[in-house]
Amino acid sequence: MSAAFDPDGHNVPDDLVIFDLDDTLLDTSRGLRAARRRILETAFPGCERGQLVRAAVAWRATTLLYGDDRLHELLGVVAMVADLPLDRSLDWEGLRADYRRWQVGLTRPRTPVLLAARALKADGKGLAIVSNGEAGHQWEKIRRTGLDSLADAELIVVCDGRTLPLKPSPVAIHQVIRAAAARRAVLVGDRMTDVVAARLAGIPVVQIRSRGAEVERGVPLRRLTKPDILADSAGCYDAVTRVLDGRT
Ligand SMILES: [Mg+2]
Secondary structure (H helix, E strand, O other): OOOEEEOOOOEOOOOEEEOOOOOEEOOOHHHHHHHHHHHHHOOOOOOOOOHHHHHHHHHHOOOOEEEEEEEEHHHHHHHHHHOOOOOOOHHHHHHHHHHHHHHHHHEEOOHHHHEEEEEEEOOOOOOEEEEEOOOOHHHHHHHOOOOOHHOOOHHHHEOOOOOOOOOOOOHHHHHHHHHHOOOOEEEEEOOHHHHHHHHOOOOOEEOOOOOOOOOOHHHHHHOOOOEEEEEEEHHOOOOOOHHHHHOO
């Protein structure tokens, strides 16, 4: 696909490929599970491995009730349903900081998707990243894994739910399409949140299979709305080029 030049001499791509971050460009779920194991070992000292596995299952099931920012309340539910004694004398602020540091430290790029992104960029496509989350945390992961070199700064957008509405709102998607002045766009993500956001934005969507560490919001919508292509991470490049070429 060719790229045009605007009157100011900037490279204006015809096509913009907008990537989700967590469990699309980054493998965050493995690090999240490992960080949770460390937290559970601290919060439930002396518990056996089987008990900690039960607690990890309970944590995953509790994620729609309490986010990880409410660690104290969340682990109270885990203690109750897994029937384990919670160490209530913990330094919760310190534990939250450790949890975040461990997660970031254990986050890795999802190599097949990153390679697809680089190949699409080499083809002349514009790239953008639109991610839900706390801005400081998301940017820490982006910088640590070098993803900030993938797209221009104005095309990397974190929806924090305050300054920008969270996906599935299409606001951030429209924002990066406008900023890139692209004629066509496609969203690549792993969750129903991404599928619904793309549909609301009026653009096609490639859903990449992933194994998230949290219960997924909006899962029942799977029966009602589908991505243009559901692909494994290794099929990302082909899926995106097929969607942009109208070969779905
Ligand atoms: Mg994701």
